Amino acid sequence: LGFGFRVRVRVRFRAGLPAPLKFSAGGMGRRGAALAGLCLLGLGLRADGFLGVRRMPKGTQRLGAISDEVDVDVAPEPVARALVLPEASPSAGHTLETTPFGSKLTVNLGAPGSEEPLVFETGKIGRQANGAVMLTVGDTMLYATVCADKMPQDIDFAPLRVDYQERMSSAGKTKSGFIKRDGRPTEGETLAARIIDRPLRPMLAKGWTHETQVLVWLLSYDGKVNPEPLAVCAASAALAISDVPLKRNVGAVSVEADATGAVRVNSGRTDADAKAMLQMTLAGTETDVLMIEGSADFVPEEEMLKAVEYAQSKVNVIAEAFGEWAEAHGKPKRTDTIRKTPELLAELMDKEFGQQATDALAQGEKNGQSDAISTLDEQVKAFFVLEEGDEANAGGPSPIPSDGAGERFDATKNPTLPAEVPMDSAEIESLDLNDEEMVVREDDVTDDELKVDAAPATTGAARRSAVLFEKIDVQLALKNMLCDRLRRLVIETGRRTDGRLPETVRPLAMEVGLLPMAHGSALFTRGETQSIATATLGDASAEQKADSVDGTENRKFYLHYTFPPCSVGEVGRVGAPGRRELGHGNLAERALAPAVPSPEAWPYTTRVESLITESCGSSSMASVCGGSLALMHAGVPLKGGNVAGIAMGMLLPEDGEGEPVILSDILGVEDALGTMDFKTAGTRDGISTFQLDIKCEGLSQETMRRALAQAREGRLHILDAMDGVQAQPSEDTAATVPKMLTFLISDGSKGKVIGPGGKTVNGIIDEHGLENVNINDEGVVTVSSMKTASNEAAKAAILELIGEDGSGVKERDPSVPSEDMKVPEAGTVLRGLKVVSVKSFGLFLEVDAEQNLQGLVLMKDLDPGYVRDIEKTFFEGDIVDVKVVGIAAKNGRLMLSRAAIIDEEGAEKHALPDVNGREQPFAGKGGGGGGG
Secondary structure: OOOOOOOOOOOOOOOOEEEEEOOOOOOOOHHHHHHHHHOOOOOEEEEEOOOOOOOOOOOOEEEOOOOEEEEEEEEEEOOOOOOOOOOOOOOEEEEEOOOOOOOEEEEEEEOOOOOOOOEEEEEEOOOOEEEEEEEEEEEEEEEEEEEEEEEEOOOOEEEEEEEEEEOOHOOOOOOOOOOOOOOOOOHHHHHHHHHHHHHHHHHHOOOOOEEEEEEEEEOOOOEEEEEEHHHHHHHHHHHHOOOOEOOOOOEEEEEEEEEOOOOOOOOOOOOOOOOOOOEEEEEOOOEEEEEEEEEEEEEOOOHHHHHHHHHHHHHHHHHHHHHHHHHOOOOOOOEEEEEOOOHHHHHHHHHHHHHHHHHHHHHOOHHHHHHHHHHHHHHHHHHHHHHHHHHHHHHHOOOOOOOOOOOOOOHHHHOOOOOOOOOOHHHHOOOOOOOOOOOOOOOOOOOOOOOOOOOOOOOOOOOOOOEEEHHHHHHHHHHHHHHHHHHHHHHHHOOOOOOOOOOOOOOOEEEEOOOOOOOEEEEEEEEEEEEEEEEEEHHHHHHHHEOOOEEEEOOOOEEEEEOHHHHOOOHHHHHHEHHHHHHHHHHHHHHHHHHHOOOOOOOEEEEEEEEEEEOOOOOHHHHHHHHHHHHHHHHHHHHHHOOOEEEEEEEEEEOOOOOOOEEEOOHHHHHHHEEEEEEEEEEEEEEEEEEEEEEEOOOOHOOOOOOOHHHHHHHHHHHHHHHOOOOOOOOOOOOOEEEEEEEEEOOOHHHHHHHHHHHHHHHHEEEEHOOOEEEEEEEEEEEEEEOOHHHHHHHHHHHHHHOOEEEEOOOOOOOOOOOOOOOOOOEEEEEEEEEEEOOOOOOEEEEEEOOOOEEEEHHHHOOOOOOOOOHHOOOOOOOOEEEEEEEEOOOOOOEEHHHHHHHHHHHHHHHOOOOOOOOEEEEOOOOOOOOO
């Protein structure tokens, strides 16, 4: 390249036998043999302490020069594969107390990362809601409410709505852009609302049909805890003390394991290391798991189970505390309006239509099965549903009274009903279903997650049952019968509705290169579920930017999932993605993200799109498989190879008794009628993401262990098929991929390249026909365009502008101590340190001039009070005392705190001199910028 070179090294290892590499290259020799590690491009291997940078895509150039011959012993970089669980803490527990306004519940989890107790209060705020709770953890506060309509609805599902909002003012921020008001939920808020909804919905009492709304706001946020599991706890607490009936109380925690495997609970989202081994949010009851959501760095299944067991032990503490709080201070539960399905109807329906239901389910093809179930639905309603005028036509009992306001009809109190109702099994067997001497109406309804959208009941049918029921009872009984018949079909025949064994994956078909102009494309088909996936590579301008209470996030990898109505043969709305699409897309994104190389190893911004063209179960996992193949086809060197996903199901009797049946690669009907949806994705090495939802009252550890083992077998089967199509990334990227060139400039040259208002850099972009010019904080310039010659010309123009040669070696950051430096330990008090630099985010102090060692004091650690404008409060040359916090895990900087020593010794001793119009800090905590 004139001043350096590009090298591609390929190495094949036999397991456990790292091979020595010998190579030599000529160049300017500016950095010498110390850059030998850069030649291990894309291998992610450690070479004598130097980490290989990346596999070079076509058109990419990177500076480097090695003038000496070097022997390098290469071995895989060690990765933590086991969790290090903390010891059980005796401090875990809870206390209840009465306050002047109501009551307070304090829960201590006794776990690393959750040292602050969870304090739930009610009675002071939101007294007109059915339930209202304020949850406080340190300086983070969430407010949750529950409201339910007074009258039930004639529907066959629980009408629950959950909304979650993170107010920007909670962190002392205001939204960027023209509209400042917090309004439409962000993607992150929508995903959090789904996490709250999923464990709470199945715990609403069966038969509860009052419209219910749960609202949760993040009102104060210190960034030290993860608000999502706290939001689940706040919502669950509000339900527990409300009059809304629940089967069992729900608690939730998040568990994070860093790269060493050390586990923490509910730690802040910004504290999570980019190389975290595992991140999980788990919700459950006192004994069982209800919901799991998380991602991992390809951990083995056994390690995931350890995390689940540990998280469940903390959830138990919360759920038990809610039970005691509700019993002592909660409102009486509204159980008088809960509706139950008549037992008589279930027995009659199974006798008359049970075999027809089995035959309908046994239709292997989706459309045929849907038609058969629709026909069954029409016939069942025509046979059992009580229509207007049936009482008069029957010629038997007098007309049945309609419901009054708040009054329920009780069939047992109607003197016109025969004594044989309800009947036992023997009487049902002898019943003449065509005898029109009896009409029964029972006005009790059960709750079920599934809603059957079938055609209206046929009127004037030739055959009618002698015992008639309301339409909603018939709908619920039909769904319950289908669930039971599905389970009996699998148990009795050993086969599923499409003829598969429980552990068998549907037929697979896949291809790459479907779309000639896309950077990468794949068509993935599994049974009657199909996805067209594309991968698009771009520069920094293609990054996804999003504002949140944690700050602005720039994502270099993201996935968009689209589920049009035509994928299930329906007509419907097409537009902005709904909650379901966002949730499925996020799940698929988390599955692939750990496999995408780091920005240092892969400079492109990578976008995956999944268009679902057919759907009959687990389209999100099809998006994972199709997305992985599209990335490989685009030339992205995925770590660990292809990623595959599979959805597991479970069939369990309604009473919860009996051995559950675990199903691999579930169909849509098995998802709807089953009791579990457990999705896992990963490589051959381990799991990268997981999601569990349960419709029953919980899942045992043993059942989860069985499901994970069966899921691994299915995942490996799918990976074998995928590797047969594209096992390695394409050698060359597509012609439409932007060419990128990277070089270095000195720290002081960035402003000169950008120019006033970006005028200079925009002129360079226009003059040379570039796509983009990006300069990061380390002075790395990335030039991108469709032509290599344009990149070279732009680079020459930039270097001529700043008078440099492009080989600028970045000096060591003085705030990042090297391994051979003597660094003060955490907790050490350092006095008389000089301020050497004032930045918008904090102060740099001179710690040791001889070692050229500095330390950083962040804004939040400057003062116990509120610093409104750091540049008006602190000046270069100021002398301050601080306490050592430690070395930051993310960037290796030496972190200091002035606020800590003021808390110990008082503000007077550390008052700042009143000179140069200095603005003194405001007294009292300001929440890092004036939170609401």
